[in-house]
Amino acid sequence: MSEFRIDQIKSQDATRGPDVAGITTFTGTSGIVMPSGDTAYRGGRGRGVWTGGYAAPANNDRLEYVTIATTGNATDFGNLTSSRHGVGSSGNSTKSILAGGSGSRLNPITKVVSKQLLPIYDKPMIYYPVSTLMLANIKEILVITTRRDIDSFKKLLGDGNSWGIDFSFKIQDEPQGIAEAFLIGKEFINNSPCALILGDNLFHGAELIQKLNKAEKNKGATIFLYPVKDPQRYGIAEFDNNQKVISITEKPSKPKSKYAITGLYFYDEKVVNFAESLTPSKRGELEITDINQLYLNNNNLTAEILSRGSAWLDTGTFDSLSEAGTYIQTLEKRQGLKIGCPEEIAWNKGWISDNQLEKISLKNPNSEYSRYLKELLLKEY
Numbered sequence: 001m002s003e004f005r006i007d008q009i010k011s012q013d014a015t016r017g018p019d020v021a022g023i024t025t026f027t028g029t030s031g032i033v034m035p036s037g038d039t040a041y042r043g044g045r046g047r048g049v050w051t052g053g054y055a056a057p058a059n060n061d062r063l064e065y066v067t068i069a070t071t072g073n074a075t076d077f078g079n080l081t082s083s084r085h086g087v088g089s090s091g092n093s094t095k096s097i098l099a100g101g102s103g104s105r106l107n108p109i110t111k112v113v114s115k116q117l118l119p120i121y122d123k124p125m126i127y128y129p130v131s132t133l134m135l136a137n138i139k140e141i142l143v144i145t146t147r148r149d150i151d152s153f154k155k156l157l158g159d160g161n162s163w164g165i166d167f168s169f170k171i172q173d174e175p176q177g178i179a180e181a182f183l184i185g186k187e188f189i190n191n192s193p194c195a196l197i198l199g200d201n202l203f204h205g206a207e208l209i210q211k212l213n214k215a216e217k218n219k220g221a222t223i224f225l226y227p228v229k230d231p232q233r234y235g236i237a238e239f240d241n242n243q244k245v246i247s248i249t250e251k252p253s254k255p256k257s258k259y260a261i262t263g264l265y266f267y268d269e270k271v272v273n274f275a276e277s278l279t280p281s282k283r284g285e286l287e288i289t290d291i292n293q294l295y296l297n298n299n300n301l302t303a304e305i306l307s308r309g310s311a312w313l314d315t316g317t318f319d320s321l322s323e324a325g326t327y328i329q330t331l332e333k334r335q336g337l338k339i340g341c342p343e344e345i346a347w348n349k350g351w352i353s354d355n356q357l358e359k360i361s362l363k364n365p366n367s368e369y370s371r372y373l374k375e376l377l378l379k380e381y
Contacts, residue, residue, distance in 0.1 A: 094138050094194060094266070095138070095188065095190075095192050096136075096138045096195040096197065097141075097144060097181045097185045097189075097194060097195070097196045098130065098133070098141055098198075098199055099197075099199060106118070106317070106321065113149075114152065114153070116145070117149070117152055117153070117156065118315075118321065119325070120202065120315065120324050120325050120328055120340075121324075121329045121332070122329075122338075123328075123338075123340055123341070123369070126143075126153070126157070127340045128339075128340035129199055129201060130157075130340075132197060132203050133195065134163070134345045134349070136209075136215075137213075138165075139160075139164070140166050140188075141160070141165060141166070141168070142167075142169070142185045142188045143167060143169050143170070144170050144172050144181050145170075145171065145172070146173075150169055154169060163342045163343060163351065163352065164351025165346070165351070170184050170185060176284070177285030177286035177288070178196070178287070178288040179278060179288050179290065179291050181196060182196075182271050182274075182275035182291075183272070183275055183276065186272050189269075189271075189272055193269055194271060195216075195267070196265045196267070197263060198263030200263070201262060201263035201264060201313070201314055202315065202324055203264065203310070204311040204313075204331075204339055204340075205306065205310030205311055206310075207307065207310055208306070208310060211304045211306065215266040216266060218302045219268065219302075220268055220300030221266065221267045221271070221292060221300060222265065222304055223245075223248075223292060223301065223304070224262045224264045225260065225303050225304070226260050226306045226310070227258050227259055227260075227308075229258070231257065231259070232251060232253065233251060233260075234251065234260035234261065235249070235250045235260065235261040236255045237257060237259050238256040239259075245301050247296075250287075259303075259305065262306070262312050263314065265292070274291050274294045277294075313327060328340070338372055341372075341373075343357060344376060354377055357377060362374075
């Protein structure tokens with residue numbers, strides 16, 4: 001067992017999670033766990049815990065901890081159910097709402113099925129935003145949909161237990177704006193921080209997890225920006241040299257920047273109160289832009305910029321739907337890895353076991369998707 005120093009712990013990409021049974025979890029590459037109220041970042045004492053790992057020629061199943069002061073030796077105190085690599089930890093206290101529009105631009109396809117249930121290459125569209133939330137360590141998700149489609153979503157997603165998460169469902173009878181999601185989900189949010197993601201938005205890229213983790217720690221509200229060549233079509237954020245947002249404008253004729261506001265937002269516990277204070281816009285809807293403007297007015301709006309190498313795909317038109325499918329297909333065929341695979345994310349984070357993943361893979365053994373899940377258990381890293 002090697003010496004493990006406090007400065008090594010600080011270097012981990014750790015994310016603050018909820019207090020559970022007297023401990024505060026930090027999820028990241030090492031699955032660090034600290035006693036509540038006594039963190040390494042304040043120079044206090046605690047225990048760092050990590051699980052599994054790779055030591056040539058194989059993965060290992062050890063559970064180890066180190067008493068954190070300055071330096072210390074790891075102590076083996078148990079075993080995982082199997083040898084694993086890259087194991088994560090528990091989720092955080094942020095809840096999330098997943099909202100979808102009517103899909104009118106995709107008529108007549110959406111006459112009989114929700115847009116979010118349409119396929120993006122090899123998976124239903126909703127798998128991708130759900131995967132984004134899971135990468136942010138969010139485990140409680142409210143899906144807002146129509147009365148017509150709610151049973152289809154329940155049949156597809158279930159209660160979330162097979163992915164180690166929890167799904168709830170609410171009906172939006174009439175489309176009255178994105179910000180109405182906070183009123184529909186008021187009881188679900190229950191004065192907690194929350195995230196909102198639009199069901200037709202796909203996010204991908206190496207920096208995504210880092211940006212999600214950062215957003216979860218930010219105060220107030222956080223919006224995600226992406227550079228586009230046609231900013232007139234989007235809500236646009238303008239910011240100063242320090243990347244501080246100074247204005248937001250919906251579909252400006254003369255854009256002050258090329259950075260579009262995507263369909264992913266993080267908010268503190270004040271968001272419901274802000275939503276309740278809104279009046280409908282000229283088109284009769286409660287606008288998400290107005291929510292963001294209230295945070296900006298309070299000097300409490302942060303922007304995370306998705307840079308070159310990241311992808312944001314809005315699948316609201318026939319062309320963008322087809323382009324998203326081609327993007328996913330190209331990457332998956334080239335790399336042999338799935339994008340937007342909730343089962344894989346849950347397994348990597350330790351939210352489901354090897355046995356649970358195997359059972360899922362055996363439900364449809366002739367499916368290429370199921371074969372991929374089964375092969376995860378056989379891979380050496």
